[in-house]
Amino acid sequence: MARFLNWLSSLLINFMINIFKSGPIPKHIAIIMDGNRRYGRKQKISLHEAYTKGFESLTNSVKWFDKLGVNEITVYAFSMDNFKRTEAEVTLLMDLFEEKFTDYLNEESIIMRKKVRVKIFGKLSALPTRVQTAASKLVIATKENNSSILNICLAYSGREEITNAFQLIVNDIQSQTLSKEEINEKLISQYMYSNGTSNNPEILIRTSGEVRLSDFLLWQTSFTSLYMIDILWPEWNIWSFLFNILIDYQRNQKQLRILYS
Template identity: 40%
Template sequence: MALESKLKDNSTRMNKLYRFGMGLDMKNNSDGLVSRLFGNLVSSMRKFLFRILSVGPIPNHLAFILDGNRRYAKKWNLQEETGYKCGFWALMPMLKYCYELGVTYVTIYAFSIDNFKRGPKEVQCLMGLMQEKIEGLLEEESIVHQFGVRVHFIGNLKLLPESVKVGAEKVMKATANNNKKVLLICVAYTSTDEIVHAAQESCQRKWDEIREMKPGGGAHSFEISNESQEEEERRFIKLVDLEQCIYMGVAPDPDILFRTAGETRLSNFLLWQTPTCLLYSPGVLFPEIGLRHLVWAVLNFQRAYSYVEKKKKQL
């Protein structure tokens, strides 16, 4: 009973911290005036800090690998589900900070295709939690409505349970007209699957295009020798064809890729999109990530900006 009480207290405390950080509980707090004054002071200081940072270049796209949720749960003797919830409560303020700073695109690696290999109980737990959080994106107090965020779910969505897939499609449809900020949630995603999908889709599109060019013809009916050089070149798949079919084609390449817990592996995430991306690997577990980590990453980005831009032009 003591352990259950501790788990409940820790979960409740993290939830309160999240809601306070997002400004959701101030009206209902018994010390509402003090909470609002303190919250306004913190918000003003943060905006002043962001104004200083805005003197330099601000990254357009940040990506996050949410690593360390299970280790956080183990560290504090919590259930794994609580660890994932703590990760979500840390993510929401981070999204808020990013959008306040002026970042337009934020991508999060929420669930890999490889994660389906975990135990059935854990996968079921993650899918249930994901469905709950997807539904929460449409609540009036959510970050989607605060910042006018358009949400894209990126990945092989047909691998998801039907209820989660329907929820994701509902959110994408409901936010389709939002044009201020963008949130990309990678679920049932790996970069290798994305590249294979792009290759297959490109081949199918090219095949359909060739059939339109040669009406009534089959695969062996082309007179290659009579084709012009332009027609012959149109039969080949080019880089631009693949890029049009990449899942992440709805966003520019990320400027900074965060991976918490001190890990420096990409783990099959955005391999196509990160040739010049800066990698940032703070030692904290993801539920422990905070404003200071974002500020430090942006300062490093500004320091390396000229060099990275030069490298981009060389590609």
């Protein structure tokens, strides 16, 4: 019975995805994956179980977005500010990052099966060496994957990203490999963590009901549509996206086309 219900659910999801694909699909989606701790308290489960469930939501999102035709996902996995949490929680998260990055290397993982290229953005030197190593292996192993891109922001701060970009620009001006006259928005984007290889996201989603950017993609989201939804990240599913976000996005895109036609 359970197998039949899973098959029926998968059939319905694929049917709905095909319907929504007849409308405009954002090419790049950014997500602040918020609400894992509150989910743990709500369900009366351990932090480890709550964060593990959050990783499952990320894995499922990669699968759904691939079917929809989304080319790029950028997720806020761990901010610089998160280092202020308890030592036990930070250690737990570092253990999970190392474990999941290693799991993603498996040929049967969603990352490998869907040919997803993984990039890691942030101040990686702030992470434990073991996490840096696992992240580097994953980035190298998926470098030739060309189906879609998953950007994982770790030890990340939007303000620090912008500061770092300007420090690099100053260094290049001082070394005379760059002139002040060349500085413009496009050039500054090339000095961000993505090195100008990423398009700005059309949609930014924050789960848990919070309505802050929390220092995430401050440079890249100037014209991004923001969706702050009252769903905890581990509860996030394809229906949350289709009916809370995508249907609104497609309606707005249709209105814009009419307005500017």
